[in-house]
Amino acid sequence: MQFDLSVIWFAIIVFATLMYIVMDGFDLGIGILMPFIRHHKHKDMMVNSVAPVWDGNETWLVLGGAALYGAFPLAYAVISEALTVPLTLMLIALIFRGVAFEFRFKALPNHLQFWDRSFMAGSVLATFCQGIVVGAVIQGFDVQNRVFIGGQLDWLTPFPLLCGLGLLATYALLGATWLIMKTEGELQHILYRLSYKTLFTMIAALVMVSIWTPLAYPSIAERWFSLPNLYYLLPVPLITALVCLKLAKSVRNRRERSPFIMALLIVLLGFAGLGISIWPNIIPPNITIWQAAAPHKSQSFMLVGAAMIIPVILAYTFWSYYVFAGKVNEDETYH
Structure with a gap:
């Protein structure tokens, strides 16, 4: 059997x-939300909620970049040069944020106050740049x-x-719903209000991107609206709308875990929509994954290493979240 x-x-x-978007998304979202929090003790609680896991979250970014370099060197070369x-x-912001x-x-x-502002600025800039990268990939690259x-x-x-602004709202929503799950009392009450605001901001950005994309890029419009594709793909936006309604309802009813789960589903559905729009191209508009791929032997050699390292990353990620599950409180500090 040939794979x-x-x-x-x-x-x-x-x-x-x-995995990076999900895990480092709420991490970055905390920095994006911090300017809206006044009390220092609340800021400490926000940071403490991710203190044991934040640096491990970025492992997935390193893995994704290394895999792109090894498995699809043409894509890596084009994307790194174009962007x-x-x-x-983004890398400078992530470094500065980590130091802060x-x-x-x-x-x-x-x-x-200086380091708090550095943490906020690094989170905002890193997220905005990631959104720009996503928008640029959809927009495509001039390759000859x-x-x-x-x-x-x-x-x-x-x-x-616009994609950069939309990702800021998305990560802020992830951060707010994560903190609802991890905090209680006055801070949690503030975050319920912020969740509403970030949700509607994210929906507005999502609607604008969803309208803009097929109007500006005919190949994406054909992918989504030609028959019978329309019948197969229609559930994606419909389910997304239902999940947004469910998230708003769970926030209104002061649920603790449901908002975060719904926010994760929105991210998953948005990521699925991106994949549907550009597949099988890895360098839009017309270079496929097969055209950009490394030689078969190189991919085979790398796959052995990936088969060993990915389970290890998943194991220690699960263990760290399991050990540090539960609420944070004012008495806990990170050293």
């Missing part, structure tokens, strides 16, 4: 990317003879910027 290694590696990259600016800014995360717990009182021929600022157009 299609390109499809397998594409699935691995999709899985790693989704050098937003990718570099550690230093805010050890800083002198007169330096604490397997070489990117576009400009370094081709991504600086309204659609990727």
